[in-house]
Amino acid sequence: MTDARNNQVSHMKWWGWGLDGVGFHWEDKPGFAPFVLKAVGLDLHTAQPVPEPSFADLKVPKSKATATFTGALAGIVGEDDVTTDDLERVVHTYGKSLRDLVRIRTHKIERLPDVVVYPDDEAEIQKVVDAVVAADAVLIPFGGGSNIAGSLEPRADEKRIVVSLDLGRLNKVLDIDEESGIARIQAGALGPHLEKQLNDKGWTIGHFPDSFTHSSIGGWVATRSSGMQSDKYGDIAEIARGMRVVRPGGTLVIRALPSTSSGPSVREMILGSEGRLGVITEVTAQVHRIPAKRDVYAYFFPNIEAGFAAMQEISESDATPSITRVSDARETGFSLATSKSRKGLDKFLAGTVLPGLMKRKGWAKQPGGLENICLSFIGFEGSVEHAKRQKKLVDAIVKKHNGMGVGTGPGVLYDQKKFDTPYLRDFLLDRGAAGDVSETAGPWSKLADLHAGAYAAANAAYEKIGRKGWIMSHLSHSYHSGACLYFTFAFVGGDDMLGEYDVVKSAIQQSFIDNGGTLSHHHGVGLEHSPWLEQDISPEGVKVMRGLFAVTDPGENLNPRKIVADVRESISR
Amino acid sequence: MTDARNNQVSHMKWWGWGLDGVGFHWEDKPGFAPFVLKAVGLDLHTAQPVPEPSFADLKVPKSKATATFTGALAGIVGEDDVTTDDLERVVHTYGKSLRDLVRIRTHKIERLPDVVVYPDDEAEIQKVVDAVVAADAVLIPFGGGSNIAGSLEPRADEKRIVVSLDLGRLNKVLDIDEESGIARIQAGALGPHLEKQLNDKGWTIGHFPDSFTHSSIGGWVATRSSGMQSDKYGDIAEIARGMRVVRPGGTLVIRALPSTSSGPSVREMILGSEGRLGVITEVTAQVHRIPAKRDVYAYFFPNIEAGFAAMQEISESDATPSITRVSDARETGFSLATSKSRKGLDKFLAGTVLPGLMKRKGWAKQPGGLENICLSFIGFEGSVEHAKRQKKLVDAIVKKHNGMGVGTGPGVLYDQKKFDTPYLRDFLLDRGAAGDVSETAGPWSKLADLHAGAYAAANAAYEKIGRKGWIMSHLSHSYHSGACLYFTFAFVGGDDMLGEYDVVKSAIQQSFIDNGGTLSHHHGVGLEHSPWLEQDISPEGVKVMRGLFAVTDPGENLNPRKIVADVRESISR
Structure with missing residues (x-):
């Protein structure tokens, strides 16, 4: 974990996903090595992993920030909250896309931010934004750094000073309106931290993307994120009702309204804006009381066609599950291969019950046989009675499409593993x-x-x-x-x-x-x-x-060329 | 009914709401006259209604359209589909807001469209839009003409030629994707006409605003409409997945996607754009199979506080009604006053059962007594079992808030009267x-x-x-x-x-x-x-x-100054 200069804000590994010392292990997953060998021809038993990258080997280009400019920033956020430190700049250069990971491993870091700032509040952010625009510099907001679409990196040919504005200090749930089910949350709050603050008062945001542990609510809004329980809670575009966005010269305020007809939706322009309209500092989000039941059930379908058809019928029905998910045959194979020995699904499959059942259903006789079976997870949340009823409705549809339920065991495993994939x-x-x-x-x-x-x-x-x-x-x-x-x-x-x-x-x-x-x-x-x-x-x-x-950022100071980059820029990175 | 020059497209009364010969009548509603007298001091028994406005009395300013320009339009849409006829121009001048009705009655029609066109398809619309921009004229799209926000009128001081583009010919449901539950619908289709086309194939759009009988799907999108069953089907912003918008030089196409993270939402910019971004020609809308049950139940609450609290709890609960509606005490009084004698609610109230019940519940003893009771309508749609279950969940919440159900009788009345209010x-x-x-x-x-x-x-x-x-x-x-x-x-x-x-x-x-x-x-x-x-x-x-x-319409040719009108413009009309 890379600590920010003045602490309080921690970051992922500079060269990869997640926390230092945490990684994927295959030794306890007997099916994994044969799976990988068959899938991509890689023999894990003989493959020699490269050693962990050393920061000392990295040649970091010098910061272009002038003393005058960093001095001005220090005058706003304080001396300790401005840094041109190499590690800090590297950490803020990329997100965590495969392209980012490969580039950082191959030391391809042409253009880094020149300076990183850690403002404490919106007032400081307003001053930073105004100073950046006045100096014709470039500003790139940074939340959890988990982006995988290239939204964080400076343009390779950027001649101006580039400032990375880290929102890590703005990490609090400021207020919960319990009557309306909405909470004011600072944009830099990461998933687990904000969820804990909500949980402590009996609430949940219900938004759990794969990146949850290392992404921020501001980032979710800026990239139009969607979480695993979106069937119940909605995408972030539904969840985020109000927002505050610092723009050059002033702060744009969208109040938390359940609905409105106020012209083209500025709220929906901020959603997905990736820093191009300004810095999102606060989100007023829908929150829900933690439900009595929150279960994930596993099902099998004979093939993906049956799985798709069942999901479609569920979506059209009166049933309202929180998760609808079905893996195709190959991903099902992958899931089984990453199971730990003798546990959960693997145990179940290694027994005689499931294969026997599948045989009885005639799945073995379909084209491709049992190789085509598909694993599905369906979630149910709400009161005990509600969850039970939804499951009953879903079960009937699954059955109609020749699927079968196998209980909550695999679902619990899924729930535990869901954030580890990256x-x-x-x-x-x-x-x-x-x-x-x-x-x-x-x-x-x-x-x-x-x-x-x-x-x-x-x-x-x-x-x-x-x-x-x-x-x-x-x-x-x-x-x-x-x-x-x-x-x-x-x-x-x-x-x-x-x-x-x-x-x-x-x-x-x-x-x-x-x-x-x-x-x-x-x-x-x-x-x-x-x-x-x-x-x-x-x-x-x-x-x-x-x-x-063009009209909201005429000087191209706000994370320029993202989203509507020239094609040339996108493919020449 | 005012027929368009070349028929096929009909319009509301030039001076008021709805169809010729249809109006509100009080003689069969014994409670209405005393109610109006008490409410606003108007004695219906002595008030002399003014005669129906005569078009001959109206002095219609001359069209500013040049022969060259109308000739160019005729070359695009055909001679019969361009008109500078006075009645046509008056019909296309205003929507139906109170301000519009008063102005038309008092002959305050300073600035009318100079010419009205009835294109047959999108290709013609593209040519009209391009011709309008090339000539530096002004274009105002016109759907059902039911707007009540002043979105249709030309600016009073507009010096350029103003074209009203009537979408009435584009009125078909083009296609239903039955697997996805989406239908391609031409923008000019009015509520009853498109709903019938859907119903004929077993589908419903589920969008029923008060204006339904005289508003178009293009207009719903352009003004961010919401229908009575929005609790189930969503606002139009949810229902309208895809859209086609003719802009100067080309057509903007938003494909019908269930969700996307493609940057600031252009779809949500078109929603509520009131013609300022171009002419909406087609909407791909979510449609639903007509449910087995579609009931509206009536309830009473002792006062509005109890009604609000119940609706809030319903929204937070696992229940998913299609309509949640509660009138305050005064609107409840109005509803009772507009009931026809001896029918439905009135009959019920005139009996002894309901007052007895209310008395037993202690409502008479609350501050304000029975004067404070509030009528509520709650809708349930879906399978028979689903509707029944939702009602059970809702009934329990209503009871908790000291309310009581009175069956479907009043709900049927509500359903019949809902489009008559205007x-x-x-x-x-x-x-x-x-x-x-x-x-x-x-x-x-x-x-x-x-x-x-x-x-x-x-x-x-x-x-x-x-x-x-x-x-x-x-x-x-x-x-x-x-x-x-x-x-x-x-x-x-x-x-x-x-x-x-x-x-x-x-x-x-x-x-x-x-x-x-x-x-x-x-x-x-x-x-x-x-x-x-x-x-x-x-x-x-x-x-x-x-x-x-400013950037999408630099010449201010597309319904200029609507939405972000100068304050002066808005209040000086």
Whole structure:
């Protein structure tokens, strides 16, 4: 854990995900090594992991910040809360995308922030923003640093001074309006810290993205995040009712209203703005009383078609589960392979009950046999009676689609493991393999095409780069008219790992658009997805968005070129 | 009914709401005359209604459209689909706000559209938009003409040619994606017409605003409408997933996605844009299979505090009703007064059962006694079992708050009468009285203040203008964190009825803002609410919105100055 100069604000590893000393381990997962060997041809028994990167080996370009400028910042936030320290600057350079991890490991850090500031409150932030604009510098807000869309890095060719504004000090739940179920929360508060403050008073935010442990509520708003229980609690766009955004010359205030007809929604412009409209300092979010029941049940379907059909019918029905998730056959295989020996699911599967049941249902006789079975998790929250009833409604639909329930055991495991997945990328990179994710959302009628399209695109890309590659997927986040499809892909890369990665990632992204999906369901645009924005919201849509940024930030001082980056900028990183 | 020149598109009365020959009648409602006398001092038995306005009396200013320009339009849409006819121009001048009705009755029509066009499709609309911009003219899209926020009228001092683009020909449901529950609907389709097309195939849009019979889906999107069953189906901002908007030089296309993280939401910029970003030509909307049960139950509460508390608890509970609505004591009195003799509620109340029950519950002994009782409607939709269960959950909460259910009889009446209310304004105007509505939304914790604040503001305003005035209210549209409060007010006006109206309406609007509410929950901004926009979304928020319009419509050709009108413009009409 990298401590900020003046403490109080901690960060993830400078070179990877999460906390120092925490990582992914395979030795206690007997199915994992054979799985990886089969999937991408990597033999974990012989692969020699590279040693942990040493900061001393890194050549950090000098800060461009002038003494006058840092002095001015110090005059605002205090001497101890401004730093040009190399480690601090490196920590604030990238997010944690695969591209970021590879670049930091290969010492490709051309352009870092020149100075990092840790303001204590909104008044200081207003002064920093105004000073940055007055000096024609560049400001990039920084929350938890978990971004995977390239939203945090300075432009490679940026000539001006770049300031990273770390919101880590603004981490409090300021107030809970218990009658309205809304809480004022400072933008820099990380998931666990804000959830604990809410829990202590009997409340929950109900927003649990995979990045939860290392992402902030300001970041969730800035990237249009979505959490695992979004079926019940909504995406952050629904949860975040009010917000305060420091802009040059003044603070934009959206009051927490349940609904309004006040013209084009400025609230919905701030959502997904990735720092381009200013610095989000406070969010007034919907919160809920901690429910009496919060269960995740596991189900199996004979194949993904049955799984999709069941999720669609659930979304159309009167049932209101909190989570709807179904892994395809490959991701199911992965889940089983990462189970610890003799525990939970593995134990269950190793027994005779489940295989016997599946046989009786005729799953073994379908094309592909038991290789096609799909693991599903469905969550139920609310009063004991409500959760029970929702489960009853869901069970009937699952049964109709030839699925079967296997209880809460695997769901508990899922709940425990859900925030650990990002560690796997560092584990693979240590052994020369690239692993990453891409997700989309589309109408129910297009999900099968989206699924098949991404598989075909990835496999064609693997063929093109001559690598044995892997792809797997799950459906999550159901809506009335469609759902999110989340893909994980991996391959053992060569010397030009990022070049190869671009081929695969681009192919998958293009397949999303070609099959009626969006460029990202909940990771934002940044630089990474910017090349597909025109195809997503049409050239006229991009013109409107570009115009919005041009007029609200004429000097391009606020995290410039993110979201509507030129295509050239995006792909030349 | 005013027929368009070339038929196919019909319009409301040029001088008032709804269909020719249809109006509000009091003779069959024995409680109504005494009620009106008590409320605003108007004696219906002696009041002489003014005769129906005669179009021949109207002096219509000449069209400014040049022959060259109308010729160019005719070249695009066809000779028969361009008109400078006086009646056509008058019909397209205003919406149906009280201000509009008074102005048309008093022949205050300074600036009309110069020409009306009826394009057949999007391709024609693109050419019209481009021709308008090329000629530096002004374009105002027109759907059902039911707007009550001043969104349709040309600026009084507009020197350029003004074109009203009537979308009435674009009235079809083009396609239903039955798997995804979304339907492509042309923007000009009016409520009953599109609902019938959906119903014929077993679907419903679930969006039923008071204006339903005379408003279009394009207009719903352009003004951020909300329908009565929004608790279940969502506001139009939720329902409208995809849209096509013709802009100068090209068409903006938002595909129908269940969710996306593609930057500031352009979809949410189009929602509420009131023609300022272009012409909405098509909406892809969520649709639902017609539910087996669709019931509206009536309840009584001893007072409004109990009603509010029950609605809040319902919104927080596991129950998911389709409608939550509770009238305050005064609106309850109004509802009872508009009941027809010996039918439904009136019959029920005239009996001995209900008063007996209320007495047993001790309601007569509360401060104000039975005068304070509040009528509530709660809707349940879904499968028979689901509707039954939701009712059970709701009934328990109602009981906890000392309320009581009285069955579906009054609910059926409510369902039948719900679209008739707007006719009442014309009835009152015929007799010299001004009646209008203002609605807001705010957090649950502020509803009591919002309610009391609007009453105090209206009463102070009535005192100021020296009139006996009336105000009543209901809560409707519940959300997790708050609800909509809808106010109806009336008074017998003098010679300067609009001046007096401004005093009352402004006072109510200001009380909304002062007590934590928004300027409008579902009627849009237009010119009418524009003076409160800065207080609603903050000066920085208005700067962002103003910037958006400036950059997307630099020539101010697209319904200019609506939403962010100068305050002067708004109040000097």
